[in-house]
Amino acid sequence: MADAREPVVVIGLGRFGTALALELAERGHEVLAVDRSDARVQALSGQLTQVVAADSTDIDALRQLGVQDFYRAVVAIGSELEPSILTTSLLVELEIEDIWAKAVSDHHGRILRRIGAHHVVFPEHEMGERVAHLLSGQLLDYMPIDTDFALAKIRPPHSAVGVPLAESRLRSRHGVTAVAVKREDGSFTYAGQDTVLSHDDTILIVGREADIERLVTRS
The missing domain is CATH 3.30.70.1450 (Regulator of K+ conductance, C-terminal domain)
Structure with a gap:
């Protein structure tokens, strides 16, 4: 079982992912925040100790970041279904034990569960x-x-x-x-x-x- 303060990977730094990453850091978690947008990463560079621009749909990029060593990961990508689904499937391939994923519809949520997400959340709903x-x-x-x-x-x-x-x-x-x-x-x-x-x-x-x-x- 993971410790309550286990480090967390947050992938996708839109409003939900950013708020989540900052709150986790405030609560004492070590957070690795990942987004493919340089602008989003730059905006958070002074607020989070580990924030990286990378393509989460590239398994080699995830491995280089050491994502496979984390127990818990959150896929906070919601508006783009393909990156959300592919990123989640790569986390499953990397054998992350506790995967949380944001969904924007019931259909999206069903797919995420089917490919191996352990928890699916619908923050807007x-x-x-x-x-x-x-x-x-x-x-x-x-x-x-x-x-x-x-x-x-x-x-x-x-x-x-x-x-x-x-x-x-x-x-x-x-x-x-x-x-x-x-x-x-x-x-x-x-x-x-x-x-x-x-x-x-x-x-x-x-x-x-x-x-x-x-x-x-x-x-």
Whole structure:
């Protein structure tokens, strides 16, 4: 198993790849950032310690960079399908053990999985889904966790205010579980069966997306 701070190769320095590489570096990871554009590489040369202009569809170029020695790699190329797919297939050939790849469509994602990507992410779709939920005005924050499952930050529904969570029956009545609560001007703490909520509290709930939507619509 890889260490949590294992070095990471990020290939493709568009908006998603750049943000990812910088965030990983900020969190203490050693990052090798690769893009075929000299301009993108030059723009990041002062922010990342290892940023290289190279053709990721050339396996010899990847070998010269030592990509085969990394445990984890991210293919952040999205708009151009052929380089995305070919780069991912070369990482599989180099026997990278943990490959993450960005997809821009379901079809693209299926191909990436078929050729060996271990994780496929849809950043634009996921962000669009999150913003759509927030624009409804009922949610304070929203994050998909898995297919049809999410974490949401909401105000407590009226039926859950003034009684212990065990008596509010959020799970049995609405199919969601309150996992944390934040008091006004306070910070989040774990919610227990004896926790009593007030109207000014903020709670984190987990559950199926449809159940969360039904709950906030009724609240």
